[in-house]
Amino acid sequence: xxxTQNLSKNYDGILAVDDLSFSVEPGEVLGFLGPNGAGKSxxxxxxxxxxxxxxxxxxxxxxxxxxxxxxxxxxxxxxPEGAPHYGEMSVGxxxxxxxxxRGLAGAVRKSRLDHVIGRLQLDGVIAQTMETLSxxxxxxxxxxxxxxxxxxxxxxxxxxxxxDPIQKHEVRTLIxxxxxxxxxxxxxxxLEEVDAVCTRALIIARGKLVADDTPAGLRARAPSGRLDxxxxxxxx
Amino acid sequence: MKTVRxxxxxxxxGYFSTPIAYVVLVIFLLLANWFAFWTGALYERGQADxxxxxxxxxxxxxxxxxxxxxxxWSEERRSGSIELLLTQPVTLWQAVLGKFLAAWIFIGIAxxxxxxxxITVNMLGNPDNGAIFAAYLGCFFxxxxxxxxxxxxxxxxxxxxxxxxxxxxxxxxxxMAGFPAVINLxxxxxxxxxxxxxxxxxxxxxxENITKGVLDLRDVLYYALxxxxxxxxxxxxxxxxxxx
Numbered sequence: 001x002x003x004t005q006n007l008s009k010n011y012d013g014i015l016a017v018d019d020l021s022f023s024v025e026p027g028e029v030l031g032f033l034g035p036n037g038a039g040k041s042x043x044x045x046x047x048x049x050x051x052x053x054x055x056x057x058x059x060x061x062x063x064x065x066x067x068x069x070x071x072x073x074x075x076x077x078x079x080p081e082g083a084p085h086y087g088e089m090s091v092g093x094x095x096x097x098x099x100x101x102r103g104l105a106g107a108v109r110k111s112r113l114d115h116v117i118g119r120l121q122l123d124g125v126i127a128q129t130m131e132t133l134s135x136x137x138x139x140x141x142x143x144x145x146x147x148x149x150x151x152x153x154x155x156x157x158x159x160x161x162x163x164d165p166i167q168k169h170e171v172r173t174l175i176x177x178x179x180x181x182x183x184x185x186x187x188x189x190x191l192e193e194v195d196a197v198c199t200r201a202l203i204i205a206r207g208k209l210v211a212d213d214t215p216a217g218l219r220a221r222a223p224s225g226r227l228d229x230x231x232x233x234x235x236x
Numbered sequence: 237m238k239t240v241r242x243x244x245x246x247x248x249x250g251y252f253s254t255p256i257a258y259v260v261l262v263i264f265l266l267l268a269n270w271f272a273f274w275t276g277a278l279y280e281r282g283q284a285d286x287x288x289x290x291x292x293x294x295x296x297x298x299x300x301x302x303x304x305x306x307x308x309w310s311e312e313r314r315s316g317s318i319e320l321l322l323t324q325p326v327t328l329w330q331a332v333l334g335k336f337l338a339a340w341i342f343i344g345i346a347x348x349x350x351x352x353x354x355i356t357v358n359m360l361g362n363p364d365n366g367a368i369f370a371a372y373l374g375c376f377f378x379x380x381x382x383x384x385x386x387x388x389x390x391x392x393x394x395x396x397x398x399x400x401x402x403x404x405x406x407x408x409x410x411x412m413a414g415f416p417a418v419i420n421l422x423x424x425x426x427x428x429x430x431x432x433x434x435x436x437x438x439x440x441x442x443x444e445n446i447t448k449g450v451l452d453l454r455d456v457l458y459y460a461l462x463x464x465x466x467x468x469x470x471x472x473x474x475x476x477x478x479x480x
Binding site: 088 | 242243250315316317323480
């Protein structure tokens, strides 16, 4: 599970994330919504331990990301915004590198690599260097490295960005499949995604939490029953 | 330790997957041999040793090492892959050390590829191969000091060119501190302890014994401390970036 308590980030006087407290339980797929610049990525980066909060704490499966970073990170699969990668590396050696860092070895390493390569349909590009891949493939490699160690917690920053409708559907199906026993947070600004995969949605605007509800509960807040009307009303 | 090895291996294979590494190697070897055989008059001086080669090594390092170290962190930060790396269960120190070791091995390869000069002196005479080996080892230690400086300057900027220039600048200062001209400049006004201090901080002062094939523990310790200091500084810089 993920837990944040009064999580804040102050960039030289600009409050990017303002006193955010929430927790996500196993089995939940939390949609993390908000306009561009609302603080979604900053929040995810703090939970993943890439940047240090100016206030508050975050923990993954009970391990505080500041106090026990290695234990917390071991529980986490993380897809950073924009799916950064090593351009000159081949897909195969990149995934092997991540599997090594994740402590996978022997038969488990091989079966996990085979699994994610098959699951994300990367067989055809396994020998290609990452810089030659299309945006959609880069994102899928990013997803593959996030789940290669079968982590109990997943944080995916815009996992379907840049994918075509078929690939989007594929990724949503994948998330749906693994969601049962995992804690998953995905950020998105595509509202249809919330209906498609999320059991709960959290909307932030200007770093503050403005709504926390099920997709159905959110929809009920607008007379039209449309998510984007609700989104505009609370995030504006 | 395993983690360090994985990071080192990835980094090292990264060097050889771009043409830059080969270009740098070729330029280094051309210059090293040019200086040794022409400027250093390896043949004409009629002595069977590699002193002409080793004398120029620190000056060649001025371009070789920054070229190798500039990408260590700048490239990770520019491409954003640093976020991927540092959200794996690795500590900053493991990442800094792994990358440094990869660059160090690369320099080791560059040094080893000067072996034709060694073969040449062995064909022409009977050099003291023990001293030559010690000098090679010394050059390898010196490289660690330079590389750690490069790791540090690479950690403070996303721009590889700036990382290169800063590393070269810091290394020039560290080299020149032992130059007679610089020492004289200080001697005019500074107390003796300061002159000594500046001179003893110099890469060059500690390099001279090494070229002669004398591995003094104090010189090795000096380079080890310089290396450790700048690697720790890299870690501190990267850690502070997280709070930016």
